[in-house]
Amino acid sequence: MATSMDLSETRQPSLYASSTIPFVFAVACVGSRFWCRWTNKAGFWLDDWLILFALICAIGLTTNMLWWIPRGLGKHVLVFGPHVAELFNTGLFTAEMTYTGVIISVKFSIAALYQRIFRTENIKLPIIILSALVAMWGIAVFLLTLMQCIPTRGFWDKTIERSCNVDSNKFLFAISIPNILIDVALLLLPVPFVLKLHVSKDRKVSIMSMFLLGGFVCVASIMRLLAVVNEDLEVDPTWNLVDQGIWAKMEADFAIISACLPTLRPLYVAIRTKLFGTVLSHGPSCPQEGGSVPRKKRALQSWGMSALQSRDEDTTLFPRVDKTDETDSHDASLSDTQKATVVGNTSLRCSCA
Numbered sequence: 001m002a003t004s005m006d007l008s009e010t011r012q013p014s015l016y017a018s019s020t021i022p023f024v025f026a027v028a029c030v031g032s033r034f035w036c037r038w039t040n041k042a043g044f045w046l047d048d049w050l051i052l053f054a055l056i057c058a059i060g061l062t063t064n065m066l067w068w069i070p071r072g073l074g075k076h077v078l079v080f081g082p083h084v085a086e087l088f089n090t091g092l093f094t095a096e097m098t099y100t101g102v103i104i105s106v107k108f109s110i111a112a113l114y115q116r117i118f119r120t121e122n123i124k125l126p127i128i129i130l131s132a133l134v135a136m137w138g139i140a141v142f143l144l145t146l147m148q149c150i151p152t153r154g155f156w157d158k159t160i161e162r163s164c165n166v167d168s169n170k171f172l173f174a175i176s177i178p179n180i181l182i183d184v185a186l187l188l189l190p191v192p193f194v195l196k197l198h199v200s201k202d203r204k205v206s207i208m209s210m211f212l213l214g215g216f217v218c219v220a221s222i223m224r225l226l227a228v229v230n231e232d233l234e235v236d237p238t239w240n241l242v243d244q245g246i247w248a249k250m251e252a253d254f255a256i257i258s259a260c261l262p263t264l265r266p267l268y269v270a271i272r273t274k275l276f277g278t279v280l281s282h283g284p285s286c287p288q289e290g291g292s293v294p295r296k297k298r299a300l301q302s303w304g305m306s307a308l309q310s311r312d313e314d315t316t317l318f319p320r321v322d323k324t325d326e327t328d329s330h331d332a333s334l335s336d337t338q339k340a341t342v343v344g345n346t347s348l349r350c351s352c353a
Helices: 012-039 046-071 084-117 121-146 168-188 191-195 201-212 215-230 242-263 265-276 327-332 336-344
Strands: none
Touching: 012 046, 012 242, 012 265, 046 084, 046 242, 084 121, 084 168, 084 242, 121 168, 168 215, 191 201, 201 242, 215 242
16 A cells, blocks of 8 residues: 555645635625624624624634644645544544534524525424424534544544444445535525515526525535545545545535625625715615614514514515515505615615625
């Protein structure tokens, strides 16, 4: 085996790039999300705090990757010798825990965002089911990670008496399948509700495109699964884990980015205003704080999400669906100006998701 290896090979530059560049964008997206909420005085809801927790986990994951790479990851194991095993396994264990924290938090944040945006009874049951599946998946992954070896320390400390009965390749494969299926379900869940929005076809396409950008997360999950299938961690693990590490890190960071994109329209409007000196919209301008439309304060419901019912208070990329089957009767009671505001979805109404 040793003669077939080029010990001068290294994939560490790719690891450094994949660990830092997407992470910078993830930090920027979360920061922009909170900036939107703060500048529009829209308040912070459960989906915002969940994405912030996901970013904290991502900071841990990124820190671990930057610690892990110079300690063996990305080079052949023979370059470092057998003593690298403890450092390598410590990095692997930490990566599994922090990666799981990111993925679970992002999934819950997306579910909470859907609940807050789409005010229809039809979406509640799918959200509850998906949230339960995410919780069960997360608990299972955390427990299996902790119990790969008994005691847990035995996973990286080979000098103690231990029992390790979990095959790492099978474990990584088993957790990848439900992760991908849940991602696909979350990706497709808003589509039928977006189609029922009272907006133009071009607007619907724009909205769905924003949500479907999360498809890259599914692609990253699938690529990670293929890496699990094609690579054997029992042979040259510091080299063979590289593809899994790259795709897992990119999946985590892009999950945060895609979860933030639907909330950033106010930033887009602000940038467009800065560049062109005006905001193009299809409706009247936003009532300012202290104007004729007072800001209502409502209790948090469900998972702590907004219970705001007024269309004047909370907008994201699009007008929320309150009751998809009753929107016609609701719109009938609106004035022409109000209808133009709803359909045009001017994001100047002082809030963002």
